[in-house]
Amino acid sequence: MISIFIIFAVFILYNINRLTFSLCLQKEIPEEKQPKVYRTINVLITILLISSFVEIAFT
Incomplete structure (x- = not known):
């Protein structure tokens, strides 16, 4: 299950x-603002x- 979710996460x-x-x-x-935009979106x-993943794994 973890490997499928990791593949899905990379694709997303x-x-x-x-x-x-x-x-x-x-x-x-x-x-000069693009790295901040990328960082914010990637973190979110x-x-x-x-x-x-936590919701799927523990329910």
Whole structure:
């Protein structure tokens, strides 16, 4: 179960980063602000994935 969830999480993070890249291009976010945008989105998605795993694993 853990390996399936890890594969799923990597797939989700990859797609979210692609969408973030598209957002940065479309909204013309300056280069110096892009790392902060990526970091914020990645941290929030990681928290969401961890809480989802905990909920699935312990229920």
